[in-house]
Amino acid sequence: VLERDIAGYGASGRNGGWALCEYSIGPMEWARRWSPESAIRQMRALHDAVDDIGRVSAAEEIDCHYAKGGWINWARSPLQLERLAAAAQARHDLGLTEADLRMVGVDEARAIGNASEVYGGLFRTHVAAIHPARLVRGLADVVERLGVMVYENTAVRSLEPGKVVTERGAVRAEVVVRATEGYTRDLTGHRRVLAPIYSLMVATEPLSEKVWDEIGLAGRPTFSDARNMVIYGQRTADGRLAFGGRGAPYLFGSRIDTATERRRDVHDRIEETLRDLFPAIVDARITHRWGGVMGLPRDWTPSLAFDRSTGLAQGGGFVGDGVATAKLAGHTLAELITGTESERTDLPWVGHTSRNWEPEPLRYLGINGGLWMASSADRAEARTGRGSRRVDLLNRLLGR
Template sequence: MVTDRRPGPGGPAPDGADARDARDAPAARPYRDVSLWLDQVADDGDRLEPRPGLDRATDADVVVVGGGLTGLWTAYYLTAADPTLDVLVVEQEVVGFGASGRNGGWCSALFPTSAAGLARRHGTPAALAMRAAMRATLDEVERVVAVEDLRCDLVRGGTVTLARTTPQLARARAEAAEAERWGDRLDLLGAEDARRRLAGRGTLGGTWTPDCLRVQPARLVRGLARVVERRGARVAERTRAVEVAPGRVVVEHAGRRADVRARWVVRATEAWTARLPGTRRAVAPVYSLMVATEPLPEDVWEGIGLAEAETFSDHRHLVVYGQRTADGRLAFGGRGAPYHWGSAIRPGSDREPTVFAALERTLRDLLPQLGAARVTHRWGGPLGIARDWHASVGADPRGLAWAGGYVGDGVATTNLAGRTLADLVTGRDTALTRLPWVGHRSRPWEPEPLRWLGINAGLRAAALADVEERLTDRPSAVARVMAPLTGH
């Protein structure tokens, strides 16, 4: 699923240059075309019309930059902690335009740094606390969804991860044994039990964990925005932050710039952090793409499985992920799209035909029961990767807080981030503010061309590792070399 994309004939842009990217923003493109999920919320009756933008100076107690799940969970918990707070959320497009409206719909207890990696960096007690916090986050998301009546197709089906080669089966066994050490439940499945959950071609076994919720992410984030507005928070859309600093944000709407002053600024911009002055190398925007089939008939589902709405993957190195949607589709995605020179984020990068074709081949190889089922939706978008694969949340006492670097494991982690940011901003010392990711600082990514070369080499290495294992039926030597570079 890796394609070799080099800088265009005009040559690469200077490192961090993104003026052209900003002009390429999809102002005229219908937002429902961004993903299956936003297409579905449009069918729900949400017209996806932007809320009024902000084109004049204003003050707030807290201004949150980014109208995705991180920003909106932060606003939600801030207004719960202190209903008198004036909270303003500014979003460059519309709520859910970024990863929060495009992801695979796994609200899981996964964290991008492994528990063993956390223990090496922060100590075993801290790693245990982080794992417990991630598991508890799923309960909290379920609670809020129920209390606020957020109709987002939330089901706790867990995750089934198939092993389809001997090396994958060895990894499944090792991960199941390791999970117990950290308080995680990860059941090792024999071939029959694994196929009962998901009848993937060539299944030798697998694992299953209860710690994942299937969700329609755009319904979640759009519903959450309506809740925070009812609580008194302001949400301004089509309002792009062009400068973010402690206590101050400069925004632009309809060609006009304005200052927003606040006691606290919360940067919740994930992959788009790479577009902001001063943080261009804080995260690398790396694309993940998805496809979705038409709704499948029940007899096809009987042959596939996923009867409990499990999310699914397999134990390959180049990540793939999927879910059975509430309307009976298979939504399936994977890494492998190229990183673009200079951390560029452009609409055209959401759609890589060669990657879509590879995803569809992978899905049909995994589940030949699909037969001639049509793929009706194709989409993608960038996720944020910190240099050490370590998500972080924190607050500078001068008035700037942040969260991000989720490496695609963000749907649940954003909730934990929102609760933690609310505690940090309101000055509370809690168990959340003592978790090991609080205050963590990842070193910046290398300048170009090293960044472009390194990230794309890593993507190629993951794909090569899978080919190596299929050919040799032995654990990949390439993967062994790469593991320390990804927080594992």
């Protein structure tokens, strides 16, 4: 394993700690592109991956604070409630069951987590909260004990069949796997493969039992609401609220700048949103602020491929949903490379690769235009109580 910094430096160690039951595109889109049956198989494989993370963590004694408490997606307006009900019905029509996800009323939604202005919600079962850095560092220790060599602080500049070129020299191997996500743009010839998109987070100080009695979230379910601009959070094992969201701009030319990971205005908006969700934390201090990049493919669809003739393999494009998806991708790639047939090796995403992003300035205008549309749609919906046409335009613009 060749790692530019340390294992977990990127999204694998800095994410919101959701082992999630869904991909960056919904199961209806899988069904449209392939078939309803294959969409359900793709979803069930991800459900299994969530459980596998817990199983492996327990077996290898990785203390990653795994808690399979599900995911409550609150509706905080009548429009959001309609949106969630439609999402639930579409998934049930496809073949998922009430055991997988179900609508909950106001009382149950607030019993799960006492957020403000709740009209109901959608609860998904197959989601776990984790401490991501503990998971990835623990996995690195496990594979090293198994004999894998992990070379950290080793930047890769280019790759080709049978060869990886680093700053320190070349490494030759029969099979080369690219798993570089938001940092793929650093590889020669890969600038337009995945767009590096920022997501930023904050964490509170440990909260008192009195505050937790008010908020709830017993069992540590992950949480969000149904706005267009993505937000996500969890109750951590040490009693904090860790909470994040989108909103930082895409940088021209797929540039990555660590200063953007600490943008005060974006962190302030995230903090404001968290305090709006939970008025009980009005006096709580924010003790941590951070962020990082994720990999966004042009069609929002994760890719997984192995070309036996060249020995080149790749997986990625998880759009921030990579904890369980990366586990499934890694398991599947291992089977493809070793020639092991399984229920995973004929899933519809096997062999999929997304087309490249447009050249600049189209990429810059399109991605940042999409971010603006999401936030402006939320403002319009809050003001009028009606759905915004910007959402449909956003989905068409992004090819979703």
